[in-house]
Amino acid sequence: MKDIVLSCDNLLKQYPVKKGMFNKVVGQKNIVDHVSLELEKGKTLAIVGESGCGKTVLTRVLLGIEDKTDGSIVFEGKSVDDMTPQEKSDMKAKIQMIFQDTLGSLHPRMSIRESLEEPLILNGVKDKEEREKIILDTLSQVGMAPMFLDRYPHQLSGGQRQRIIIARCLVVTPKIIFADEPISALDVSLQAQVINMLIDLQDKYKLSMLLIAHDLAVVRQIADQIKIMYFGEIVESAPSSEIYKNAQHPYTKVLLKAAPSISKGLEDAGFDIDLKPGDIPDPAKPMPGCPFCTRCIYADERCMKERPEETEVSPGHTVRCHKAGQI
Numbered sequence: 294m295k296d297i298v299l300s301c302d303n304l305l306k307q308y309p310v311k312k313g314m315f316n317k318v319v320g321q322k323n324i325v326d327h328v329s330l331e332l333e334k335g336k337t338l339a340i341v342g343e344s345g346c347g348k349t350v351l352t353r354v355l356l357g358i359e360d361k362t363d364g365s366i367v368f369e370g371k372s373v374d375d376m377t378p379q380e381k382s383d384m385k386a387k388i389q390m391i392f393q394d395t396l397g398s399l400h401p402r403m404s405i406r407e408s409l410e411e412p413l414i415l416n417g418v419k420d421k422e423e424r425e426k427i428i429l430d431t432l433s434q435v436g437m438a439p440m441f442l443d444r445y446p447h448q449l450s451g452g453q454r455q456r457i458i459i460a461r462c463l464v465v466t467p468k469i470i471f472a473d474e475p476i477s478a479l480d481v482s483l484q485a486q487v488i489n490m491l492i493d494l495q496d497k498y499k500l501s502m503l504l505i506a507h508d509l510a511v512v513r514q515i516a517d518q519i520k521i522m523y524f525g526e527i528v529e530s531a532p533s534s535e536i537y538k539n540a541q542h543p544y545t546k547v548l549l550k551a552a553p554s555i556s557k558g559l560e561d562a563g564f565d566i567d568l569k570p571g572d573i574p575d576p577a578k579p580m581p582g583c584p585f586c587t588r589c590i591y592a593d594e595r596c597m598k599e600r601p602e603e604t605e606v607s608p609g610h611t612v613r614c615h616k617a618g619q620i
């Protein structure tokens with residue numbers, strides 16, 4: 294049986310559409326559009342989609358930084374709607390976040406030791422010696438020497454800072470890590486190191502990971518499950534290997550083609566498709582059909598008029614596309 298640590302069902306996040314000099318609210322736009330997902334213990338779920346598709350808003354709502362408009366979120370078997378404020382704050386402590394901006398994620402005037410000590414103090418670890426022991430243990434887990442403790446963020450390289458940010462998450466023994474583009478700001482040579490380290494740490498601590506990325510190459514090595522997000526919706530969802538071998542949605546195929554390291558040799562498998570010149574729809578002006586139809590080379594009249602339902606093409610592989618199986 295699956296051990297689900299965090300899930301959401303039909304999650305909806307709307308923002309008001311404002312107009313005119315007085316910012317009058319004239320409607321609502323769906324930014325996270327009825328998203329459902331399950332995060333399993335010790336596994337990585339990747340959400341992949343281009344900039345602006347709603348990935349960050351989804352993580353903010355899941356974390357409780359922003360309120361959901363509708364739908365449900367369940368953490369360790371309990372709905373967040375039924376949680377006391379204390380339970381909500383315990384949940385937040387068990388979910389830690391890694392961002393891509395390594396410099397902005399650490400306080401510039403705090404030494405590395407202070408940065409690692411702060412979450413421990415906030416989590417009630419009162420004994421200084423105990424804090425130092427946890428810090429030294431965690432530092433070695435991320436492959437950093439104790440001499441870095443007295444340095445400041447600007448004295449570290451991007452890769453070293455990302456290790457410290459990961460250590461800062463780990464000191465409070467989280468259950469889940471949300472990683473928002475954790476390696477996109479790093480040099481290619483460092484990317485593999487950080488990904489390998491995350492894989493090792495995940496295995497060691499049985500961490501669940503929600504990995505946010507705009508590139509399918511980045512998540513290939515680490516994701517167990519991949520969800521492709523477009524315009525606030527999950528348009529394809531499958532186990533990782535299935536996405537790379539048997540993608541069904543044209544948008545997924547475009548993303549595969551855009552990742553040179555994985556697109557090589559895949560042309561014959563139908564991944565050599567391009568985008569039609571067209572705009573991403575405006576969330577403030579919802580359209581009746583498939584949101585991808587303005588950029589899809591296969592779109593026909595039905596795609597313009599009728600929103601595709603989610604259909605299962607094989608066990609655990611779902612897609613929202615009228616053309617699935619035909620292209």
Ligand SMILES: Nc1ncnc2c1ncn2[C@@H]1O[C@H](COP(=O)(O)OP(=O)(O)OP(=O)(O)O)[C@@H](O)[C@H]1O
Binds near residue numbers: 308309324344346350
């Ligand atoms: N507070 C807000 N009010 C209104 N619209 C917002 C707000 N926050 C985000 N948005 C809009 O929601 C959409 C999704 O934003 P989001 O940051 O989640 O995208 P993303 O997929 O994470 O992009 P990126 O990869 O660039 O971070 C964008 O169009 C953004 O302008």
